[in-house]
Amino acid sequence: MNSDRRDFVLTAGKLLLLTAPAAAYLEAVESGKAEEPAYKTFEHYWGMIVDIEKCIGCGNCVRACKVENDVPLEPYFFRTWVERYHVEGAGEHPDVDSPDGGYNGFPEKYAAGDGAKSFFVPKLCNQCAHSPCTQVCPVGATFESPDGAVLVDKTYCLGCRYCVQACPYGCRFIDPRTNTVDKCNLCYHRITKGLTTACCESCPTGARQLVDLKDARDPVHEFLRTHKVHVLKPQMATGSKVFYNALDGSVR
Amino acid sequence: MNRFLKDKEHLFRMAALFAAGVVLFLIVRAVLVPKGFGVYGHYRAGALADNRVRAPRFAGRAACIECHTDEGDRLKGGKHAGVGCEACHGALAKHAADPSSLKPTKPDSKTLCQTCHLMNVAKPAKFPQIDPKSHMDGGPCLTCHDQHAPDKEPKK
Numbered sequence: 531m532n533s534d535r536r537d538f539v540l541t542a543g544k545l546l547l548l549t550a551p552a553a554a555y556l557e558a559v560e561s562g563k564a565e566e567p568a569y570k571t572f573e574h575y576w577g578m579i580v581d582i583e584k585c586i587g588c589g590n591c592v593r594a595c596k597v598e599n600d601v602p603l604e605p606y607f608f609r610t611w612v613e614r615y616h617v618e619g620a621g622e623h624p625d626v627d628s629p630d631g632g633y634n635g636f637p638e639k640y641a642a643g644d645g646a647k648s649f650f651v652p653k654l655c656n657q658c659a660h661s662p663c664t665q666v667c668p669v670g671a672t673f674e675s676p677d678g679a680v681l682v683d684k685t686y687c688l689g690c691r692y693c694v695q696a697c698p699y700g701c702r703f704i705d706p707r708t709n710t711v712d713k714c715n716l717c718y719h720r721i722t723k724g725l726t727t728a729c730c731e732s733c734p735t736g737a738r739q740l741v742d743l744k745d746a747r748d749p750v751h752e753f754l755r756t757h758k759v760h761v762l763k764p765q766m767a768t769g770s771k772v773f774y775n776a777l778d779g780s781v782r
Numbered sequence: 783m784n785r786f787l788k789d790k791e792h793l794f795r796m797a798a799l800f801a802a803g804v805v806l807f808l809i810v811r812a813v814l815v816p817k818g819f820g821v822y823g824h825y826r827a828g829a830l831a832d833n834r835v836r837a838p839r840f841a842g843r844a845a846c847i848e849c850h851t852d853e854g855d856r857l858k859g860g861k862h863a864g865v866g867c868e869a870c871h872g873a874l875a876k877h878a879a880d881p882s883s884l885k886p887t888k889p890d891s892k893t894l895c896q897t898c899h900l901m902n903v904a905k906p907a908k909f910p911q912i913d914p915k916s917h918m919d920g921g922p923c924l925t926c927h928d929q930h931a932p933d934k935e936p937k938k
Contacts, residue, residue, distance in 0.1 A: 587905065725838060728839070732868055
């Protein structure tokens with residue numbers, strides 16, 4: 531009897547160890563594509579740092595994103611855009627503008643020394659860990675990937691627009707060519723190949739940094755310890771993974 | 783016992799109907815639910831791979847420096863050391879894959895420099911900004927500045 535139980539535990543233990551590779555193999559077989567050995571989905575957890583104090587509003591990120599991701603050029607389709615805030619005083623409603631999403635930069639609008647503070651805020655999908663947009667999708671066409679990017683399954687999206695309304699940050703749009711939803715996917719085709727995102731690649735001041743929260747050597751951990759960072763709309767409890775340094779309270 | 787089973791005919795009919803219903807459900811489910819759905823969560827596992835297939839259009843700094851080592855060295859330690867090559871030169875993955883297929887055009891320095899360095903009150907105060915009206919009468923930037931190392935001696 532005792533040896534039976536011992537055998538059972540040993541066998542069960544071996545089977546348990548095999549579960550993860552078996553699941554990975556199953557996924558590779560079922561998706562019809564072999565897993566690229568270089569990229570291990572479960573060893574990454576992506577996010578981004580946006581440093582307001584470094585953003586100069588040049589619009590490089592907006593232009594680069596449109597090129598890289600084939601975003602329609604009309605000035606109301608954006609995966610990322612830049613806003614300019616002008617805050618006259620504490621508690622005052624801020625004056626916000628974003629001409630063409632910052633695609634052509636920001637023509638000077640305010641006089642120097644007018645007693646108000648002015649700054650740029652780059653916006654993109656916040657890659658929420660508990661994102662409202664994925665929760666409302668009726669068909670499971672948008673989801674939080676195991677490596678922390680919120681992705682869209684274009685072949686499965688109905689174009690029902692629920693997620694567009696659910697996103698508290700306004701980060702989604704319906705691509706008029708396919709009638710399916712599109713959004714920043716953190717350049718998933720790039721970051722899985724070891725490159726950084728197109729916006730980070732072309733940001734001249736390093737105001738945007740792609741970060742891997744699971745990589746112990748990523749400078750993000752040092753940055754988050756030594757800087758006063760904030761996420762957008764923390765009251766929504768979205769688990770945003772885009773951390774803003776020096777974010778003003780007026781930013782929504 | 784016989785008393786319960788004397789009208790068993792209708793029970794079999796019900797059971798057969800139920801079995802047919804289950805089979806129909808399984809068939810419809812197999813047809814409608816895509817492959818790999820539910821492996822990681824409430825989505826198609828293959829969508830991860832779908833999101834990865836697209837070819838990058840920005841080659842990335844490392845690819846540029848592989849050939850253009852001189853410019854890479856020039857950038858080092860200068861004020862533009864942190865600026866990616868394609869931030870100014872545009873997306874050039876095509877050129878990086880096959881240099882002869884696409885010859886990059888030289889950016890117009892004046893418009894390009896001003897994209898970043900034009901005066902704007904919303905820019906961080908410590909960022910170098912100029913007003914072209916009062917800065918060298920709006921003359922060409924590269925007469926005095928080296929675009930790749932603006933704080934070093936201009937390259938002859």
